[in-house]
Amino acid sequence: MSNSADPSMIGESTRGEDDIIKRIAAILGRSPIPRGERHIGDDAAILAPFVGQALISTDVAVLGVHLDGSLFPLEDLGFKAVASAVSDLAAMGGRPRGAVIAVSSPPGTDLEELHRGIADAAVITSCPIVGGDLTRGNDVSIAVTVFGECPGGDAVLRSGARAGEKILVSGPLGRSSAGLRRRRAGAPLQDELVVAHRRPWPRIAEGIAARGAGVSAMMDLSDGLGLDLHRLADASNVGFVLDRVPVAEGATESEATSGGEDYELLIVTPNVERLRMVFADRGLRQPISIGRIVDNVEERTLRGERFARDGWQHQL
Amino acid sequence: MSNSADPSMIGESTRGEDDIIKRIAAILGRSPIPRGERHIGDDAAILAPFVGQALISTDVAVLGVHLDGSLFPLEDLGFKAVASAVSDLAAMGGRPRGAVIAVSSPPGTDLEELHRGIADAAVITSCPIVGGDLTRGNDVSIAVTVFGECPGGDAVLRSGARAGEKILVSGPLGRSSAGLRRRRAGAPLQDELVVAHRRPWPRIAEGIAARGAGVSAMMDLSDGLGLDLHRLADASNVGFVLDRVPVAEGATESEATSGGEDYELLIVTPNVERLRMVFADRGLRQPISIGRIVDNVEERTLRGERFARDGWQHQL
Numbered sequence A, B: 001m002s003n004s005a006d007p008s009m010i011g012e013s014t015r016g017e018d019d020i021i022k023r024i025a026a027i028l029g030r031s032p033i034p035r036g037e038r039h040i041g042d043d044a045a046i047l048a049p050f051v052g053q054a055l056i057s058t059d060v061a062v063l064g065v066h067l068d069g070s071l072f073p074l075e076d077l078g079f080k081a082v083a084s085a086v087s088d089l090a091a092m093g094g095r096p097r098g099a100v101i102a103v104s105s106p107p108g109t110d111l112e113e114l115h116r117g118i119a120d121a122a123v124i125t126s127c128p129i130v131g132g133d134l135t136r137g138n139d140v141s142i143a144v145t146v147f148g149e150c151p152g153g154d155a156v157l158r159s160g161a162r163a164g165e166k167i168l169v170s171g172p173l174g175r176s177s178a179g180l181r182r183r184r185a186g187a188p189l190q191d192e193l194v195v196a197h198r199r200p201w202p203r204i205a206e207g208i209a210a211r212g213a214g215v216s217a218m219m220d221l222s223d224g225l226g227l228d229l230h231r232l233a234d235a236s237n238v239g240f241v242l243d244r245v246p247v248a249e250g251a252t253e254s255e256a257t258s259g260g261e262d263y264e265l266l267i268v269t270p271n272v273e274r275l276r277m278v279f280a281d282r283g284l285r286q287p288i289s290i291g292r293i294v295d296n297v298e299e300r301t302l303r304g305e306r307f308a309r310d311g312w313q314h315q316l
Helices: A017-028 A074-090 A111-124 A175-184 A192-198 A204-212 A225-236 A253-258 A272-281 B017-028 B074-090 B111-124 B175-184 B192-198 B204-212 B225-236 B253-258 B272-281
Strands: A045-047 A053-062 A095-105 A129-136 A141-150 A166-169 A217-220 A239-242 A265-269 A288-294 A300-302 B045-047 B053-062 B095-105 B129-136 B141-150 B166-169 B217-220 B239-242 B265-269 B288-294 B300-302
Touching: A017 A111, A017 A129, A045 A095, A045 A129, A053 A074, A053 B095, A053 B129, A053 B141, A074 A095, A074 A111, A074 A141, A074 A192, A074 A204, A074 A217, A095 A111, A095 A204, A095 B053, A095 B141, A111 A129, A111 A141, A141 B053, A141 B095, A141 B141, A166 A272, A175 A192, A175 A253, A204 A217, A204 A265, A204 A272, A217 A225, A225 A239, A225 A253, A225 A265, A265 A272, B017 B111, B017 B129, B045 B095, B045 B129, B053 B074, B074 B095, B074 B111, B074 B141, B074 B192, B074 B204, B074 B217, B095 B111, B095 B204, B111 B129, B111 B141, B166 B272, B175 B192, B175 B253, B204 B217, B204 B265, B204 B272, B217 B225, B225 B239, B225 B253, B225 B265, B265 B272
Parallel strands: A095 A129, A129 B053, A239 A300, B095 B129, B239 B300
Antiparallel strands: A045 B053, A053 A141, A053 B045, A095 A141, A166 A265, A166 A288, A217 A265, A239 A288, B053 B141, B095 B141, B166 B265, B166 B288, B217 B265, B239 B288
């Protein structure tokens, strides 16, 4: 869109949108462009045909809301926004094919730093940035939309969990929240838990493996087990009985339960042995059993006590 | 992403994210969901397989930058953001399959009004909103990502124009800028030119028809002919000789040349007769010839005078 509320026009000698787009394209150009595709530079990006169902998800991150700029460098905002969006595809067992980013920012924002974080996440998730849009705004805000494909079968939904099936998570929880707490107390950016907060790792390989192993429901833990497990149970119209919450080293049980942004996968399956075998075959860390699904939608317990619906929700 | 910089947690009794998402989903639910697809409600939306190349584009609109909230209702921001993004697919001859929206806004924003505008644009463009994300921010900002398909042939690029080919536009120019000027001078929201500014109409049918007619290059006029034609010429490494700029009734020549947001298509073709015939067959308004492409990349003229590179660019 052009800038209709501000009547100032910029002549060709001014350093304008086209120029900064070129510099950003160079930063993002670290991901190779597959044959037959065209990414940044035209009205829309062109991707080669998708295989199977197409998956699409979008996530927005705002400096000061999703990242405290006094504690973390701007490139972390870009990294987290991309990683968070890619994690939504992992949650359905999808394979990322690309992402587009829409950035708004006030004059003077270091857009190159922001896009270095975006490029880092694009490389580690094999999800090239194929297009974008830049505009002026008071916030530094980045919206990431990722799209992927689902070869050889359907995407895994939240709504497929059935009574008697087992509940697992792809790793111990609370690392991201613990890292944020440690950073606030002065820990360096390189601290292992702080890195877990700054540089979350979407569980793409785990999601694809779980889909291949025939799991019945899956989602990513972006808002904490205490909220996301209830969402999965609501979507499936079931209850659950949890034996344990696996607390990551250095995290508290409260951080593991209600802290967000771990991006581990929450998996429900009728066949735990098959899931463990597929993960082992692919060299993936073994998922952790935490409980089972029950018929009674009201029954939602941890070690026999009611498991409260408690996690991160934004106030709108 | 969860809200990590703000440590406040919201219990289950609070009207939170899940609740507003339900009300917004009801507003967006006017578009039918095709068989085999799942839209809002899971980690990612699921679309049935795409036919041919996949096209993706993203656009961000910020209240106060892209729309003056003292002159226009908030729903216009939603409408324009979707229409502008869909227009990028039209520019390549694509057919929209869906869109996702990422909205950030301060507390108290009328999100339902914003989404009514989004829903209106989704209905008129046959582009269902299949997912989204909501977050808190200081700006009211909306990022729209649209994706579409290209059955039966390749998407039309900006870079395919060759010397000797004819340049056309899909309609007269300057209506949007003229409407903004009129609104600033007190014209009502229902004024025809003001409506052209508030409710731009992406030229989807025209884009598909042009692609079918074998045009060599195409783009949408979002930033004005005075900027966008130079971009097309740069991408194709050619020059151009313009005979005229078609000025819409009620607009000035300057608005037609340098005003943005008309979203008419700029078309280059070796075969004007075929283009005219296909448009006539489909009941589309006849495109307007404005000039021709030349080899010399430095030759860029209107009625024999140098055609300045002049249009809307954002200051970043």
